[in-house]
Amino acid sequence: MxxxxxxxxxxxxxxxxxxxxxxxxxxxxxxxxxxxxxxxxxxxxxxxxxxxxxxxxxxxxxxxxxxxxxxxxxxxxxxxxxxxxxxxxxxxxxxxxxxxxxxxxxxxxxxxxxxxxxxxxxxxxxxxxxxxxxxxxxxxxxxxxxxxxxxxxxxxxxxxxxxxxxxxxxxxxxxxxxxxxxxxxxxxxxxxxxGGILTHKTATFAADEAYYLFSGKSYAEPENDTRYIKMHGRKIYNFALTNVPLAMKECVDESGVSIDRIKKIFIHQANEKMDEAIVARFYKLYDKPMPDHIMPMSISKLGNSSVATIPTLYDLYLQGEIQQDNLNPGDVIIFASVGAGMNINAMVYKY
Known part of the structure; x- marks a missing residue:
């Protein structure tokens, strides 16, 4: 099944x-x-x-x-x-x-x-x-x-x-x-x-990383108790580049699928440069260059909508609104994300 x-x-x-x-x-x-x-x-x-x-x-x-x-x-x-x-x-x-x-x-x-x-x-x-x-x-x-x-x-x-x-x-x-x-x-x-979901990996890093994303006061009104979303961007960037590629590799290795069979990677739309660096480092773990057009992106027009970024990206891709190529039965793709907690996860999926 x-x-x-x-x-x-x-x-x-x-x-x-x-x-x-x-x-x-x-x-x-x-x-x-x-x-x-x-x-x-x-x-x-x-x-x-x-x-x-x-x-x-x-x-x-x-x-x-x-x-x-x-x-x-x-x-x-x-x-x-x-x-x-x-x-x-x-x-x-x-x-x-x-x-x-x-x-x-x-x-x-x-x-x-x-x-x-x-x-x-x-x-x-x-x-x-x-x-x-x-x-x-x-x-x-x-x-x-x-x-x-x-x-x-x-x-x-x-x-x-x-x-x-x-x-x-x-x-x-x-x-x-x-x-x-x-x-x-x-x-x-x-x-x-x-087919379908082949393997998945989830991890929570909270020893030093728990508050990389947090609720904090306005920079202009520190006396006001109203809280807003805040982040330590550089720390998140370095964390993601180290840990997300490893989670992706662990999933691929466990699935038994060759890295060369990966058709697309649907990654959380957090930051274009960071996402490109994550995927490039993932391929570097296999001593391979990052393939062209492997990573559909929506962030330039939709920004970062957190939990909504991957499912909306996937839907837009399937509708042909992101890239013009199609997924065919048997194609293997990866979903991967990183965010507050700090949590990461990845999933290998056979279309």
Whole structure:
């Protein structure tokens, strides 16, 4: 028996926020002092490092669970299933539902329960729960669904990654330009066919790395207790370059698949330069150059929507909106992510 992704859907908000819209922002250092560069230079440097030219923000009346619901509807339709037959709804996020006029997180009830309600599912045996796992949350949700199905506990799961990070950023922090909103959803099912999820690897590094991503005060208003998403970017970069390629290699080696058979790598859209360096270092572990067009990217137009980046990227790729080549049955791909915790995971998948 194989465990496969049988339906994919995403919701990409329509509102486009270009880099130019940040020209009026005043960006500060961590101590509250003004950065000694003009805003246009800061934005140009930001674009050169991250690759981000624009990002998407949700409409003011929408929350993360709304985006997750819209993505879930598309995944259910794509799979051609009755939602009443779902055994689990697993929703990955980091901040719950945050209204456009607030930075307060709302996770009561869980986003999974909210999305189940919006889908109109009445079956009480369809269990919904949330996971907080940083940016790798969607991949981890798929790994959990795989375990449920292989153990016989479930036959069919809905795994969603949804986030509205634009609601939890400090406008005085230049890193605020990284974050965006979106949602991706997938149906995971057990099938009689071989393939699907071959191997996976997950790790949490928390001895020294736990607070590389954290909630912190505004650089402009340290006396205010309101918290925003903050990060130690250089530490994350170095951590990711060391640990993500190793997790990917461990998965590939365990799968028994030759590195030359990898068709695509769908990696968390965190930072264009960092993602390229991760994949290049992964191939270096095999003494091979990084192949051309191995890594579809969406970050230049969609920014970093955390748990939503991989499922939305995968959906856009399958729709032909990212690259023009196609996946064929039997092709092998890798999903990989890194994020708060610090958590990393990877999964080798046979299409």
């Amino acid at each position: 194989g465990v496969k992704i049988t339906g994919v859907g995403s919701y990409i908000p329509q509102h486009v926020e270009k880099n130019e819209s940040f020209m009026e922002n005043t960006f500060l250092n961590t101590d509250g002092s003004k950065i000694n560069y003009s805003t246009d230079v800061i934005i140009d440097k930001f674009k050169a490092i991250t690759g981000i030219a624009e990002r998407r923000y949700a409409k003011t009346h929408q929350t993360a669970s709304d985006l997750g619901f819209l993505a879930a509807e598309k995944a259910i339709e794509d799979a051609g299933i009755d939602p009443e037959t779902l055994d689990y709804i697993i929703v990955a996020h980091n901040f719950g539902d945050v209204r456009s006029d607030s930075v307060q997180s709302d996770i009561l009830p869980s986003l999974a329960s909210r999305i189940k309600h919006s889908l109109g599912i009445k079956n009480p045996s369809c269990v919904g729960y949330d996971i907080l796992f940083g940016c790798p949350g969607w991949v981890e949700g798929v790994i959990q669904a795989n375990a449920y199905i292989k153990s016989g506990i479930a036959k069919r799961c809905l795994v969603i990654g949804a986030e509205t990070l634009s609601r939890v950023v400090d406008k005085y922090d230049r890193d605020s330009m990284i974050y965006s909103d979106g949602a991706g959803a997938t149906i995971i099912e057990g099938t009689a066919e071989e």
